[in-house]
Amino acid sequence: MNNGLTKDNLMQTLPSVLAEDTQMSVLGETAAEALLLAWDQLDLPKVYARIDELPEALLDILAADFGVAWYDWDAGVDVKRAIIRDSFYVHKHLGTVGAVKRALSDVWPSYHLQEWYEYGGEPYHFRVTIADGHFDTAKRDKALRYVEQVKNVRSWCDSIAAQSVGNIAVAQTGGYVQVPFLMPGDTQLTGANDIAPWALDGLHIVRHPEDVSVPAGTQCAFSVEVEGDGVTYQWQTKNSADADWVNTGITGNKTATLTPTPTAAYNGRQYRCVVTNAAGTLTSITATLTVT
Numbered sequence: 513m514n515n516g517l518t519k520d521n522l523m524q525t526l527p528s529v530l531a532e533d534t535q536m537s538v539l540g541e542t543a544a545e546a547l548l549l550a551w552d553q554l555d556l557p558k559v560y561a562r563i564d565e566l567p568e569a570l571l572d573i574l575a576a577d578f579g580v581a582w583y584d585w586d587a588g589v590d591v592k593r594a595i596i597r598d599s600f601y602v603h604k605h606l607g608t609v610g611a612v613k614r615a616l617s618d619v620w621p622s623y624h625l626q627e628w629y630e631y632g633g634e635p636y637h638f639r640v641t642i643a644d645g646h647f648d649t650a651k652r653d654k655a656l657r658y659v660e661q662v663k664n665v666r667s668w669c670d671s672i673a674a675q676s677v678g679n680i681a682v683a684q685t686g687g688y689v690q691v692p693f694l695m696p697g698d699t700q701l702t703g704a705n706d707i708a709p710w711a712l713d714g715l716h717i718v719r720h721p722e723d724v725s726v727p728a729g730t731q732c733a734f735s736v737e738v739e740g741d742g743v744t745y746q747w748q749t750k751n752s753a754d755a756d757w758v759n760t761g762i763t764g765n766k767t768a769t770l771t772p773t774p775t776a777a778y779n780g781r782q783y784r785c786v787v788t789n790a791a792g793t794l795t796s797i798t799a800t801l802t803v804t
Contacts, residue, residue, distance in 0.1 A: 517551055519544040563597050571596055579603070582615050582661040584654065594618040607664040609638070615662045616640065616655070628670075636664075639671040653797040656720065714791030715740040721770075721783060721799035728776045728803050735769040736785045736796050746786045752800070757784065772801070779803035 522544035523531070530536040559566070559574065566574075571592045575583035580599045584591060595618045605611040609627065616623050622643035628635055642655060655672050663669065719737035726732040734747070747770045748757040760783070764770045770783060778801055785796045 517548065519548060522547060560600075563593050566593075568592065575599075582658045584619060587619065591619055602662055606662055611662045612638075612659055615658050616642075619658070620655070633670055634668070636666050637668045637670045639669065639673070641673045653720075656797060657722075660719070712791045712794065715743070715787065715789050715794055717787065717794050717796055720797045721785060723800045723802070725802040725804060726774065728774065731771055731773045732801070733764075733769050733771050734783050734785075734799050734801075736787065738768065738787050738794075740787075740789045740791060742789045744788050746788075747783060748786060749781055749783050752780050752782055774801060774803045776803050 519541065523537075523540055526537070526540045530540065563571075568589045571589070572583075572585065574580075574596055575585075575592070578596065578599050580595060582602075583595055583599075587595070595615075598614050598618055602611045602614050605614075609625065613623075613625055616625070620642045624641045626639050626641075627633075628637040631639065633639070640655065640659065642651075652672060656669070659669050659672070716739040717736060718739055719735070721734040721736055724732045724734060736745070738745075745766050745768055747760050747762065747765045749760040749762075750757045759765065760770070762770055762772045768785075770785070772778065774781075781801045782798045783801065784798050787794050787796070
């Protein structure tokens with residue numbers, strides 16, 4: 513009777529002439545124990561098939577190994593599993609609407625993406641609405657980074673809006689709170705959930721600064737890309753615990769690229785860029801400096 517893979521079953525495969533030899537029998541038992549140990553570890557190399565079982569620390573390692581640029585390091589483990597599970601699909605369809613939708617759905621299952629022809633926008637433009645009763649600037653910045661990492665480089669995200677759920681303030685028209693910036697012809701929203709825009713008629717922040725991690729004493733760079741005539745730049749900084757932003761005097765503070773050479777004391781500092789021209793003033797999303 514076969515009771516599964518056991519040391520006794522393995523020893524039964526040993527020829528009788530060897531089993532009767534004491535030294536060979538001991539060697540056989542040692543080999544059987546080693547085989548059983550290897551058998552118990554056969555599932556360990558199965559990574560993708562075991563995503564729902566893997567520890568969170570291993571998910572973080574896989575995100576780096578798989579090049580999941582839109583991975584959310586601060587998310588809960590269930591969201592991290594979803595991102596890793598869908599990363600192969602997103603990589604395969606990178607630059608398509610399907611990739612943007614899949615990446616967003618892993619974090620915000622209740623969302624709606626409209627392509628330009630669905631709302632009368634410009635060709636290759638789109639906008640996103642997310643149902644979230646606690647949508648704030650941090651989530652707005654996260655959603656933008658998701659979109660920028662997986663969309664086609666020729667495509668433009670016109671807006672990311674929060675659907676009015678829970679106790680979110682509702683715009684006077686439309687039923688949505690426009691969170692990041694206004695479409696041409698939109699009216700300025702009022703209420704506690706208004707957030708500064710990223711686009712005006714004649715001024716548009718195309719690319720925002722990204723988080724940077726460098727060793728102490730190494731020069732790094734924060735950059736913005738802006739469309740518009742006669743643009744002026746002013747970089748600002750603050751510690752994460754501070755409430756107020758202050759203008760920085762670091763090299764490049766009045767250009768599109770700020771180039772600090774940080775010491776260890778700069779670890780955790782945040783930077784943003786305020787851009788201005790005749791159309792108005794826009795403020796970029798926040799980027800964080802990590803000094804190792």
